[in-house]
Amino acid sequence: MLSTRVATWTAVVPVKPLGAAKTRLRGAVPDATHPGLVLAMARDTVAAVLACPAVSRVVVVCDDPQVRAGLVAAGATCLPDTPAAGLNAALAFGARAAGGAPVVALTADLPAMRPADLAVALAEAARAGRRAFVPDLEGSGTVLLAAPAGVPLDPHFGPGSAAAHLRSGALRLDGDWPSLRRDVDTAADLDAAAGLGLGSHTGEILCTLA
Numbered sequence: 316m317l318s319t320r321v322a323t324w325t326a327v328v329p330v331k332p333l334g335a336a337k338t339r340l341r342g343a344v345p346d347a348t349h350p351g352l353v354l355a356m357a358r359d360t361v362a363a364v365l366a367c368p369a370v371s372r373v374v375v376v377c378d379d380p381q382v383r384a385g386l387v388a389a390g391a392t393c394l395p396d397t398p399a400a401g402l403n404a405a406l407a408f409g410a411r412a413a414g415g416a417p418v419v420a421l422t423a424d425l426p427a428m429r430p431a432d433l434a435v436a437l438a439e440a441a442r443a444g445r446r447a448f449v450p451d452l453e454g455s456g457t458v459l460l461a462a463p464a465g466v467p468l469d470p471h472f473g474p475g476s477a478a479a480h481l482r483s484g485a486l487r488l489d490g491d492w493p494s495l496r497r498d499v500d501t502a503a504d505l506d507a508a509a510g511l512g513l514g515s516h517t518g519e520i521l522c523t524l525a
């Protein structure tokens with residue numbers, strides 16, 4: 316059970332440049348608000364990860380100076396992205412910075428995530444002793460992929476990623492963690508996340524629109 320109390324995990328969080336991110340969310344808020352909403356969701360995600368007692372550090376992979384400034388201020392370490400290399404390349408690059416520690420990859424669109432949900436999921440991943448992933452609430456995507464110390468992360472994020480991670484030998488963790496598993500891709504996802512309780516940055520953006 317020590318793994319649930321000792322901060323052992325290095326979290327890797329990839330973020331696209333604000334101008335290119337969350338295209339499926341366009342129209343959910345006024346165009347002028349969209350970049351601020353993307354950044355707010357990333358900040359709430361990173362804040363929840365840093366508040367999780369099982370996580371020792373957060374490595375963000377992003378080239379956008381506004382994102383880097385916001386997330387470094389929140390306590391994350393930022394690494395540059397390799398433009399056009401894609402999400403999985405960004406994750407693999409960030410994982411290599413973990414120096415052999417256990418690595419957990421998380422998407423930056425989890426504004427309702429509770430640190431306690433993440434802690435329970437990481438405890439299950441630690442007990443698995445192998446790569447493990449948490450699917451999104453729809454069951455087809457992935458919000459979290461964890462690899463024990465010394466095990467390659469081997470990320471397969473993208474369309475149909477839950478099946479791809481299963482095929483790659485990762486254990487599926489279907490826990491009752493709605494705050495962790497509610498990623499925000501669409502306006503409907505954003506409404507659902509609001510129903511779960513949003514982090515302060517995302518909540519503040521939506522309050523200005525009310």
Ligand SMILES: Nc1nc2c(ncn2[C@@H]2O[C@H](COP(=O)(O)OP(=O)(O)OP(=O)(O)O)[C@@H](O)[C@H]2O)c(=O)[nH]1
Nearest residue numbers: 329330331336337338339376396401402405422423
């Ligand atoms: N650093 C980096 N992050 C990425 C890249 N592609 C996706 N991401 C991030 O990975 C996470 C999950 O990706 P998506 O949910 O598809 O996010 P997205 O690509 O901004 O959303 P759409 O434009 O709607 O597909 C989000 O935090 C993205 O910002 C990439 O090429 N590099």
Ligand SMILES: C=C(OP(=O)(O)O)C(=O)O
Nearest residue numbers: 456457472473476498500
């Ligand atoms: C990148 C992913 O997120 P989404 O499907 O929400 O785009 C994924 O689920 O692997």
